[in-house]
Amino acid sequence: MGQMWTAYVTNPDTAPDLNNLPTFDPEYGFPDGRPEREMVASQEEMNMARVPMDKRDFCAHFYIAFLKCRRDNFPNLLNCRHAKHEYDHCEYEDFVIRMKEYERERRLLERGKRKRLVAEREALED
């Protein structure tokens, strides 16, 4: 609930737009550069495995492995707990990256606001 309190009550001016992230340059603040996200499964592989649209994210290869496991171990699907866990873990990591993106955006917005305020104060003092 804290995120909503911040976004709607205390700091509505620096609340990030949830649908348009990031508004800043992704490389900004990373002097050594930023690794790009790696997609393991190719488009053909996903097509062959008939992965649903919403599952074609960066964890699709784990999902394909999970599907494969289910197919191979058919009656005993409990064998696929490990594959499911791996897929879930990948999704969790993906979620963490999204959280970090949100937090980065928010902090950058607040930093921009701080800098703007400082600049205004200096302009007044001059």
Next chain:
Amino acid sequence: MVISPSLIISSLNLGILTILLGSIFFFSKSYFSKGNVNFPLIKTTSACLSVNNDKEETIEYNSGPFAMAILKVLAFLSVLSLLVTCNNSIQSINITLSLWLSNTPLNISLNFIYDQYFLVFLSVALIVTWSIMEFSFYYMTEDPNSSAFFRLLTIFLLNMLILTCSNSLFLIFLGWEGGGFLSFLLISWWTTRNDASSSALEAVITNRIGNIGLITFMALSALNFNSSNLTNILSSNENLTPLLPFLLFGLILAAAGKSAQFGLHPWLPALLEGPTPVSALLHSSTMVVAGVFLLVRTSELFSSPLITHSLVLILGGTTALFAASTAIAQHDIKKIIAYSTTSQLGLMVTAIGIGQPALAFFHICTHAFFKAMLFLCSGSVIHSLSDEQDLRKMGGLSKLLPVTSSCLILGSLALMAPLLAGFYSKDLILEATSASVLNLLGIVLSIVATMLTAVYSFRIIFFCFSLSPSCSSPFSHSEENFNLNNALLRLATGTIASGWFFSNLLFAPPSFNVTSLAKGTPLIVPIIGVAALFMSLISSTSNSIGSNAHSATTSQWFFVDAVHLSIITMSLALSFFSSRTLDRGWQENIGPQGIAPTSTALSKISQAGQIGLIKRYILSSMASVLVILALSLLILS
């Protein structure tokens, strides 16, 4: 020809539908007089013969065992086809049998779609119907025409399966309408009861409102996508037509009418006038979920970010809250379970509203088991307590009816306690709610409804067990009937296992990344509800509670009274106005009452000329010839 899994599945499913269709014609009449009976024909394995000791010596032939046998076989067949599907990870098979109506540009064909939704629903529906048929063989033994009852149940099931498996909108409409009609027939089964017939009327009229929505959807999709096939409509790239809001409105209206969402809900509790097996089959597990099923099938239309998502969410949340808050104040055990059904339907619609149709479908499947079982339990209790439905007069049931009462506990717990069927799906829906961006009211409503669910579920348990028996003449030998016990125990197995089975072996539901608080919500909230219930039970006195809030929950938020009154007042005022102005007003004065005096006066004037003098006649004919000549000259010139 190679035997491919898709061939097996489609032939199995078509076979199931065909056998079901064919079996309808083999339900015989209940009674034969002895003279007409052809004994070798009747003494088949599926016939149940019992010779009454009446003077007339009628022989009772009941087709209950026949229906049970058919459904048992079909249930096993459907499980087989489900297993084949899982083994081959087939997503959907779309088969077109033949052109149905060829003279239309829409190409209406017998087009079936066998996807995971249908196959799971088929198995669940057949197993539940099998149990309910067995139960109704116990429940309807004394009914003089029970074979017709079993036949109606089977026809209903056939309609429901057509609705769920067909791809063509016209076939869907066929099943939709057939389900509504069969529900009308089954509710008014005891036709001489006024309550039953008025409830049936109410149901059928409310269903008509839903049908308006479905027809709107059909007409607009024919107009927009030039197709009546759901797959074509959903995959069409022109989804974003300006008429899309109207399409979605039609869908929502259809679903709200069929699934008893708030505003069109009053028919669902009224349906309890029908026999208990009907309530168990139609109004908890199969027919009422048809609306939600339609939304699940067409959920891809909802993907565009319109206000409809929010609307569906609020509609579902309001229904869930309304029904749950009403259920906690009812005393009729069947009413509590009926409102609980409405509340769970609201939760399913909520799941549609957050864009998780698979979870809504999961909830449909688990809900079918435990809600059907709860209804069967209530039927057993009511039968045993000689038609006593008041919850407050039940008590100490665990001593009298051990199997029924344990199943009753199980079903009530399934809604709130972990490791049982309802919790698997409900927990997932709440988790998905707390992991998505949505209207704040939606999540609040669903959480409050969950709390109230625990309250009314626990209330049933409390009243059935805590007190001592308070009924006058209980006869508990009904549990010796193995038809009752088998049905209950089968559904109880489903209640225990189905959630685990579906989530692990069939659906592989998505995992959500939520905080520990949100993860714990489905567990914490029922505990709070049960604690609040205990507090109020301890502190409540024998005095009746007279507050307005209490009355609002007991009388369903006054919805029925207020709406009925407003509709009646409006239509009466309109008809009074039209009667005063049209029937007995200016229309009457100008029309029928005006024409007669006018024509009388005119004929009197012309009568003045007709006095029998030849000169007058010649003069008048000359005058008319002159007039005609003058006129023709005038026109020609």
Next chain:
Amino acid sequence: MALARCARCLRFDRFSPVVRVSSARYASGDVSLPGPYPETPEERAAAAKKYGMRVEDYEPYADDGWGWGDYPKLKKQHADDRDPHGDWDFPEDRRNWGEVMHIEQDLFVRQRPNAYKQNRKIPLWKQSMILGGILTTLATLGILGNKYKYFVPVGPKQYPFNNLYVEKGGDPDAVPDTPKNYTFPTSSYI
């Protein structure tokens, strides 16, 4: 007749023979209903007798052009409000044989909703206020909640291959430029 009516009203004894007389209380088929409006007291008495009512109870509709002749004005009572355990001739309809019906009887049968309930526990305006209050509150909260949405503090979900441009039905030859998706270097915060 008066005695019979009394016995009917008070229900002294359902087996007493006077009660049986009351079932004769109906307008016979010879009479066309409704008759002309009764002007004189004698006509009123005759009309009341025709409908099996006492003269004191008999009150026809006003003869203002919209009336119903000598048809009596009866109490608007829905069948649901009648005694459910009463000794009716037709218990399902809660009606006696030969009973004078209201002129708009079709509004008061069991199959129609009951909008004529007298002496409600909570008056109707209060009921409407409560219902309206609940619905208005829900609507207000819904509109507010639509503005202030519930959300989890995460960015939008990222998809590879130009946000699945081709998979979503885009033209494979004209793939637009979408921003790349980056992860975070693990060592940057240590």
